[in-house]
Amino acid sequence: MKECGSCGLCCKVMAIRELKKPAGTWCKHWGKGIGCTIYATRPQECKGFNCIWLVSKAPPSFFPKTCKAVLAVCRVIPGEEGIGIHKDDAFKWVDNPELSSFVKNTTTPVFTVSNVFKTISPTNKVAAKLLMERSNDL
Numbered sequence: 037m038k039e040c041g042s043c044g045l046c047c048k049v050m051a052i053r054e055l056k057k058p059a060g061t062w063c064k065h066w067g068k069g070i071g072c073t074i075y076a077t078r079p080q081e082c083k084g085f086n087c088i089w090l091v092s093k094a095p096p097s098f099f100p101k102t103c104k105a106v107l108a109v110c111r112v113i114p115g116e117e118g119i120g121i122h123k124d125d126a127f128k129w130v131d132n133p134e135l136s137s138f139v140k141n142t143t144t145p146v147f148t149v150s151n152v153f154k155t156i157s158p159t160n161k162v163a164a165k166l167l168m169e170r171s172n173d174l
C-alpha cells in the first residue's frame with residue numbers, strides 16, 4: 037500500500053472547513069518533516085480524505101509532491117463524480133505530460149479546483165457551468 041510519506045500537499049491545496057483553512061495556504065498543524073501535528077485528533081474531513089494517487093494504481097508521476105497537484109474524487113453535480121485537480125502554485129501542465137495526456141483522454145469529468153471551479157475538458161462544459169453556478173455553496 038502507498039503512503040503519504042513526506043508529501044502533505046493536501047494540507048496546503050485543500051480547504052478544510054472544520055479548521056477554517058482556505059485552499060492554497062499551509063495548514064497551521066502541518067510541520068515540515070513532521071507531518072500533521074494533530075493527526076490523532078485531526079478533523080473528519082482529513083480522516084476521510086485519500087488522494088487518487090494514494091488509493092489507485094496511478095503512476096509515480098501522479099504523486100502530489102512530484103506533480104505539484106492533488107487529484108481527488110469530487111462531486112461534480114449531485115449524483116455525478118469527477119476528478120478535481122487541486123493545483124499548487126508551482127504546478128505547470130508542461131511539467132506533467134502523463135497527467136496532461138490522462139486529462140485529454142479520460143471520459144471522466146475533470147476540473148481544476150480553485151475558488152471557482154474551471155473546466156479543463158471541452159466535453160465537461162455543462163457540468164462545469166452547473167458547478168460554477170453552485171461554487172458559492174461549496
